Amino acid sequence: MSIAAADRPPGANLVRMLPKSPVSRAALIQWTVAAVTLVLVVGPLLPIFYQSLLEGPLYDAERVTSFANYTEVFSEPSLLQAVQNTFTLAFLNAFISTGIGVGLAILIGRTNMPARRIFGSIAILPIMISHLVLAFGWFMSYGPAGYITMVFKNVFHLDVLNMYSMAGIALILGVAQAPLTYLYCAGSTALADQNLEDAARTCGATPGRALWAVTLPLMMPAIAYSAALSFASGLETLSMPLIFGESAGIRFLSTILFTQGMTAARPNHGLVAAIAVILVVLGLLLIYVQRLILRNANRYVSVGGKASRPRVFDIGPLRWVAFAVVLAYLLIGIIIPLAFLTLRSLVVFLTPMVPFWNYFTTRFYTDMLSAPDTQAAIANTLFVAGVGGVIAVTYMAVLAAVIHRSAFPFRRQLEYLALIPRAVPGIVAGVGIYYAVLLFPSSGWLRNTLWLIIIAYVMRYLPTAYGSLSPSILAISKDLDNSARVMGADWWSATYNAVLKLVTPAILACFTLVFILFYKEYSIAVYLFGPNTEVLGTKMLRYFINGQMGNVAALSVFQVITTLILVFLTRRLLGVKING
């Protein structure tokens, strides 16, 4: 046996001679990742905070600090009105989206309502579609000159709900946000122990009673958590308030940020920064509230051990009522707006007075594919989503490995740091990067480049992507990388070969998620895009502001279809499912 001891050079293999360097590769990678994260998260936030205390713009030679900007927000009546509107919308949105989401979760997930599987996949469509596109769809269907509005006005002489109102904005935002609530609540019912409901049934409760007394209370943490999430998205949302509020004079903090950045000749930077700080502070408070909710959630967690398929409640003839209600919701909320958006992209003019085929055209699509500026917007968006996505996911995978699999002394703090951007609305992330470039002239070469937009996107979506990667990294046994270490691999080699390679499916899923998020994002870019660095969303917004609805519709359809193709392909080719 040649492996036997006698054949070995004595003592030759005791203590391996490792390459000597003053800094180990592990330390180098860990400190670099930590430094990048610090710059990425704090870099945009500090300049906003600084600007909010300055009376003039950041780039003025003379800098006077005061609280004038904050006093302005809370004393100027129109601004105070915007603060009030923002909160009203956040509350309404939380109510509406939670109501719809919980209703869908129970009807689709737990009852014998007909067609519930198809309904389920239509209901989550808005997650993959930009809110902006959904808003355009609603605008073209139910807006003052929308097709449905006109039908009701001219044929039935009836007024439908005025979308140019707080109620209208809250309704559409609620519809756009409901799928997230639906997914959270459906996920929590899937985890619940089936025996708990069975126990209620065996002691005499009717199905409805069991649903009301056991199932619904068990969903409470998921409901509370997603309500807080909806509240936060109500605070930061831009598309719906912009499209339905701006022309009716209903203003919100986010739309003020937008108009200051996009249309004002000389933006009031002090005001912009003060509003941004207020939004970030509110966001941090909401994160804190969510943490409290999750901490107290143990009372509701029922760990049954094995994941059993939840039993379906037989709701008798009521199921046809449920069917009709959900069908109407899906038609009005999602299908009709998307249908008219598509129709609008194929006609010169859309009105119920004239059959639409009289005005049929493919002009908007040929425009889109031939005009240099839309070509550029498409190419830019693909670059940001593709190249930016690869960079983002690579960085985030290493970050997650440092946080979960290293002896890095500040890994706990690093995780908190990585979660902070959840409190930062998209447009505020853009504002922050914009100020950071102004404040540090050495980064000036980034101005008007796509890299700047990528940096801002990575910052904003850091928590989302990190959250999607973390569980799969945590699920890998520490023995796997430890055994590589004992065999002679350094930290990076062990982590790369025994952890990151193993979670390849999760990394691919994360990439698809990041790609879609980057692909549909626009609010972050509002402050950052230049003449050559427009993305799809900002291009659509400019078309909308100019009233070029056909072009808006064509670009929207293009974005929706390409996104759906991507989702379909990843599901088919990689077996990767994206949920939320």
Place this chain on the structure above:
Amino acid sequence: MADLVVDGLVKRFGMVTAVNNVSFHVKDGEFFSLLGPSGCGKSTTLAALAGLDRPTEGSITADANVLFDHRSNRFLPPEARNFGLVFQSYALWPHITVEQNLEFPLKLRRMPKAERQQRIRETLELVEMADMAERYPHQLSGGQQQRVALARTLVYRPAVLLLDEPLSNLDAKLRDRARVWLSELQRRLKITTIYVTHDQTEALALSDRIAIMNKGEIVQLGTPSEVYERPSDPFVADFIGTSSFVQGRIKDCAGGQARIEINGGGEIVASIREPLPAGCAVTVAVRPENMRLSATEERPSGDAGTLLRASILSRSYGGARFHYLVEIGQHTLRTETQATFEGGHVWVWIPAAGALAFASR
């Protein structure tokens, strides 16, 4: 091939001291076991040897190389030690084949491809897994995975082999065979081995020496027969074999034996490790296999010992023999025998050599 010296090892987690002042010296080629119940610090000690955990105090030396020394603040990371560790979970990488699993440590050592393949083949043959090289870990049975895990560790010829309960995930039959196989392999390779287990049978069968640990400390260190036959305290007596205990006080002692008055009445003759003063409170440990049960009052001739009348509390069938729980005064003893006894009483013969008295603390 290394002498391993552990000196004054301490590991604290916050307020908890998991390992307290552990010292031992493993000789080149020795099979050394760390044995103890869960939470006794044996796995923490092993992690410190592997370099996965940094100890709080003490030192670890292999031959002339200091692996850890808290005074000079030296700590070699695991990858610099060239040790081999077989995990309880085997820790085979599921995404690559058996062959690729073995190849990884060789690639790290920049071994040329031809030599790598040669070495992998030899090692797989050694563990009788040569025809499984192309399989993925999930396609192997538990016993096969355990062999591959060992092969992956042996393939790069580590200086010291660390085994963390490697047999505990196998079923009882397979475990017996794997134990014999592992023992033969170790003696053939003469590799310094440290074996962590909570299973006394494994430790007794495999080890040259055993360190028995309790609450972070080594309570006894010796050869298997030493720790079995001459346990240093009641904990070891109970942990190695399942002893029953009788409390009492020394009446007098002479020639390594003592007469002891049993609390609650009666008298017993037991061996002692050192002379104890009269009146000293003692605990007497007796192993089930050392007691003889009989239906009638018969005393074996020649040997010193004690014959006691006991009432039978319960009987259970254990396959080869019966286990009787019997009561003597206020004490309950576990005994075993092949005979069946009807009725409520039995005579128990306890030879002085099979009863060990320890001064109670």
